[in-house]
Structures are given as C-alpha cells and as structure tokens.
Amino acid sequence: MKTGRNNNKFLMRRVRSWTRSPQFYLQKAREAVFGVDTILFQKKRETYSIGSFEWLALTETLYGGLQLGGVTSKTDRGGDRMSPCYHGYGRCYAEFLKPFISANRTERLTLIEVGILNGSGLAIWCDLFPSARVIGFDIDPSNFQANRKSLEQAGAFQKNVPEVHSFDQLDSRKANDVLRDVLGGNRVDIAIDDGCHSLGSIEITFEAIRPFFAPRFVYFVEDNFDTYDYLAPRHREYRWTTRGELTSWICGGRAMFCSD
Numbered sequence: 001m002k003t004g005r006n007n008n009k010f011l012m013r014r015v016r017s018w019t020r021s022p023q024f025y026l027q028k029a030r031e032a033v034f035g036v037d038t039i040l041f042q043k044k045r046e047t048y049s050i051g052s053f054e055w056l057a058l059t060e061t062l063y064g065g066l067q068l069g070g071v072t073s074k075t076d077r078g079g080d081r082m083s084p085c086y087h088g089y090g091r092c093y094a095e096f097l098k099p100f101i102s103a104n105r106t107e108r109l110t111l112i113e114v115g116i117l118n119g120s121g122l123a124i125w126c127d128l129f130p131s132a133r134v135i136g137f138d139i140d141p142s143n144f145q146a147n148r149k150s151l152e153q154a155g156a157f158q159k160n161v162p163e164v165h166s167f168d169q170l171d172s173r174k175a176n177d178v179l180r181d182v183l184g185g186n187r188v189d190i191a192i193d194d195g196c197h198s199l200g201s202i203e204i205t206f207e208a209i210r211p212f213f214a215p216r217f218v219y220f221v222e223d224n225f226d227t228y229d230y231l232a233p234r235h236r237e238y239r240w241t242t243r244g245e246l247t248s249w250i251c252g253g254r255a256m257f258c259s260d
Contacts, residue, residue, distance in 0.1 A: 013225050017242055020228070024243040028088065036084045051101045051128055053090035056082040060090075063123040063154055064147075081121070081194070081222060089222065092243040096218050096250065097128070100190055104129050110186045110214070112137065114167060114205055115195030118147040122164075123156035130159035133186060137167030137178075138195075169201035175208035187214035197223045199230050206231065213251065221247045 018025050040048075045058035060082040082090035100109060109132040113121050116136040122144070125134045138144065141164045151157065165182050168174065193205050202221055209219075221227045227247035232240040238249040 013229070016229065017225055017244065020241065021243045024091075027091075028244070031084060031088075038085070051094055051097055053082070053084075053094040056090040056093055056124065056128075057084065059124050059127055060120060063120040063151055063156055064118065082124075087222070087245065089220075089243065089246045092246050092248060093220070096220075096248055097190070099216075100218065101128065103189075104131055108132060109189040110183070111135070111190040111192075112188055112209070113192040113194065114138070114169060115193065116141070116144050116164065117194075119144040119151055119156075119162075121192065121194065122162045123151050123154075126157055126160035126162055129190075132160065132189075134160060134162040135182060136162050136164045137182075138164070139166065139168050141166055169195045169205050172204045172207070175204055176211065179208050179212055183212055186212075187217075188212045189214045189217050191217070191219045193219075193221045194223070199224065199226055202227055203231065216251065218248065218250045 040054045040057065041061065043054075043058070045055050045062065048054040048058070080086040082088075082093065084090065103109065109129060111125050111129060111132050112135045113125065114137045116122055116138045119136070122134060122136045125132070136144065144164055163182070165178070167178055188209055191209050193202060195201055195205065202224060206219070206221075223245050224247070225245055228240055228242045231247075232238075232249070235249075238251050240247065240249040242248075
C-alpha cells in the first residue's frame with residue numbers, strides 16, 4: 001500500500017512538472033523518438049553566439065563534460081548539465097542568462113556556484129562572464145584543485161579566474177556568515193545550486209544567499225523535482241519556473257529561478 005502511495009506521489013510530481021514546462025518535455029519527447037541532433041558536436045563553439053545553448057554545450061564538452069561516449073567514457077570529468085544528450089539544461093541557462101550577458105558588458109556581475117565538483121562549471125562561467133566576479137563553493141574544494149591543471153590545459157581561466165571557498169550546505173548556522181565574509185559587500189546577480197540536491201541543503205543555501213541578492217538576479221537549482229513545490233508557494237515575491245529537474249526563479253527585469 002505504501003509503495004502504491006509513493007508511486008502516485010512520484011507520478012503527480014511528474015505531471016505537475018510536465019504542465020509547467022510543456023515545451024521542454026515536447027523537445028525531450030522529440031529527442032527520445034528521433035534522437036538528439038549531435039551535429040553541433042562536430043562544430044567549433046565559435047560557430048555559435050556566446051551564451052547560446054549550443055555554445056554552452058560545446059564549452060562544457062571542451063572542459064571535460066560528459067561526451068557522446070556516455071558516463072563511462074574516460075573523458076568524463078563531471079559536467080552533464082548543458083548537453084542535450086544528458087540533462088539538457090543548456091536551453092534554460094541560455095534563455096535566463098541572456099540579459100546578464102548584455103549587462104556584463106557595462107557592469108561587474110557577481111556569480112556564485114555552490115557544488116563545483118571538478119570545476120567544469122566554473123570554467124564555463126569564466127568564459128561566459130569574463131568581467132564578472134565568479135565564486136565557487138564546495139564542501140571539498142580539493143576535487144577542483146586536483147582538476148584545475150587539466151582545465152587550464154584545455155584553455156580555461158584565460159579570461160577570468162574564479163575564487164574558490166569551502167562551504168557546507170547542511171550547516172545552517174555558518175552558511176550565512178560564510179557568504180557575508182566572502183562577498184564582502186557584493187550582491188549576487190547569478191546563483192547556481194548544483195550541490196547536494198536534497199531539499200534541506202537547497203533551502204539552507206537559498207536562505208543563506210537570499211539576503212545578498214542584487215535587485216535583479218537569477219537563481220538556478222539543479223537536479224531536484226520538488227524544489228518548485230517546496231519553495232515557490234512560500235516565496236511568491238519571485239517569478240518561478242521549472243524545466244524538468246531544473247528550477248529557476250528571478251527578480252527584477254526578466255530574471256528567474258530554475259531548479260532541476
């Protein structure tokens with residue numbers, strides 16, 4: 001009986017996600033039936049405009065994201081968010097980051113990523129926002145430090161160099177203090193939570209970053225279907241959307257929060 005209730009809960013969660021982002025799931029359905037168009041992986045990223053989903057997917061590939069060979073490929077060094085072959089978040093990121101790419105030409109943005117693993121995300125953000133302050137947080141930054149040389153050999157961090165700090169997403173007492181000390185008065189324009197993926201860690205991280213939001217910001221939460229249902233009803237002052245497991249929301253202009 002309990003199994004049946006859990007199955008129904010899972011199904012309803014999926015149905016709610018489908019109704020919120022029908023175009024996303026239509027695209028996923030087309031790719032499931034006809035296959036993913038992999039021609040883009042045969043091209044150079046310079047073929048595409050900076051910040052487009054193709055550019056994001058190719059940049060992720062350049063810095064060790066999952067390749068066409070799949071998760072068992074020897075080239076897998078983390079990074080499965082952008083490619084249409086995997087999570088396929090690239091279109092969402094491209095859509096919601098577009099106004100910030102324009103803003104980066106005239107103002108210095110602050111971007112933070114929580115859960116950097118081996119650093120492929122930081123490499124993408126530093127290329128995408130060469131004038132921004134890019135900050136990475138992780139409970140174990142040594143994974144990034146061990147992979148940093150490989151990223152640099154692939155061309156990362158030539159235009160911008162990230163800051164990296166320790167951060168425990170489950171320590172609600174210290175999270176806000178860590179953010180305050182690191183930010184030093186800066187406001188957060190773009191936030192990405194790709195850390196523990198549990199609702200508890202997502203909420204602690206959100207509440208820690210929340211006091212430091214810029215007047216216009218966008219927030220992405222990856223790899224959790226329940227983020228929208230858990231946070232959006234309690235924070236209607238923001239504009240929320242979901243694309244599969246990605247949830248995003250924004251405040252000001254056309255920014256928004258995303259969570260997967």
